[in-house]
Amino acid sequence: MTSTQATPRRVDPLLGFALIALVGFAVARWFAPATGDTTTLDPAPLTAELAQLEDTLGRPITPAERATTTRKWKRREVLYREAIRLGMGERDPVVKTQLVRAMTHMLRSTAPRREPTDAELRAFLETHQDRYGSPARWSFDLVRGDDSSEALSSAEAKALLEAVEIDGLNAVPLERLDARHHRPHRALVAEFGETFAREIEGATLDRWMVLESSAGWMLARVSRVSEAVPPDLEALRDKVTADWQRTIEAAHVEARLEELSKDYRLELEHGAEGESP
Numbered sequence: 001m002t003s004t005q006a007t008p009r010r011v012d013p014l015l016g017f018a019l020i021a022l023v024g025f026a027v028a029r030w031f032a033p034a035t036g037d038t039t040t041l042d043p044a045p046l047t048a049e050l051a052q053l054e055d056t057l058g059r060p061i062t063p064a065e066r067a068t069t070t071r072k073w074k075r076r077e078v079l080y081r082e083a084i085r086l087g088m089g090e091r092d093p094v095v096k097t098q099l100v101r102a103m104t105h106m107l108r109s110t111a112p113r114r115e116p117t118d119a120e121l122r123a124f125l126e127t128h129q130d131r132y133g134s135p136a137r138w139s140f141d142l143v144r145g146d147d148s149s150e151a152l153s154s155a156e157a158k159a160l161l162e163a164v165e166i167d168g169l170n171a172v173p174l175e176r177l178d179a180r181h182h183r184p185h186r187a188l189v190a191e192f193g194e195t196f197a198r199e200i201e202g203a204t205l206d207r208w209m210v211l212e213s214s215a216g217w218m219l220a221r222v223s224r225v226s227e228a229v230p231p232d233l234e235a236l237r238d239k240v241t242a243d244w245q246r247t248i249e250a251a252h253v254e255a256r257l258e259e260l261s262k263d264y265r266l267e268l269e270h271g272a273e274g275e276s277p
Contacts, residue, residue: 039081046073104253111252116244118233124244125231132231132240135184138200139226142178143219151216161210161219182226196220 050069054061061069089095125132143160145152152160163171188197193214203209203222211220233240
């Protein structure tokens with residue numbers, strides 16, 4: 001007769017953490033000295049929750065439903081205030097993150113709300129054209145260095161240009177040819193640098209030229225230019241208005257945080273925040 005040995009059940013680490021926190025909470029609360037003070041809860045949020053429940057049900061709530069909802073609401077408020085009293089928001093990163101999000105949302109809600117003028121929306125569109133319209137894009141061919149060097153020297157690039165002007169691409173080994181397609185200004189600057197981008201954007205089509213990029217010297221020839229398509233304010237009015245409002249809210253939150261931060265001082269090992277070590 002074969003005996004089987006029961007496999008021990010593994011305890012979920014999160015459950016174990018929650019149980020430890022719960023026990024710690026209970027012990028701290030049990031041994032906390034009674035202060036005799038009573039906190040008066042603001043009933044306005046409860047009134048709003050009861051009204052929302054009636055709207056959801058489509059009828060007046062019964063006395064039993066009112067009593068149950070009130071009891072649950074009061075318990076949530078008690079648990080929240082006890083958690084704050086015991087400093088759980090300071091020790092628990094999850095709780096702290098939630099409180100930070102809630103505070104940020106509250107600050108956003110205090111931002112002034114109004115309809116932007118057409119001039120403000122057009123200025124916003126002008127600043128963020130690449131977000132709404134289609135920017136101009138350039139396609140071009142490149143001749144780089146050999147396998148051991150991605151870029152050419154200035155002298156090599158000029159000599160290679162003369163050879164290309166005489167013999168065309170037959171003067172260039174296939175492995176040294178490269179190309180980029182439909183690159184907007186931002187992508188050009190990111191990969192090759194501002195100077196290279198300006199030269200490409202002002203170049204004549206199908207004409208080889210020697211250019212210096214952030215990666216060194218190379219040959220380049222613009223093969224195609226796709227003109228920019230400006231954004232249409234009327235077609236995008238709702239989206240642009242919403243984005244404009246979010247920008248106003250973000251600026252409002254930043255300004256309020258700057259004000260609030262003046263009431264706090266951060267002491268670091270090398271001195272106060274913002275001071276030179």
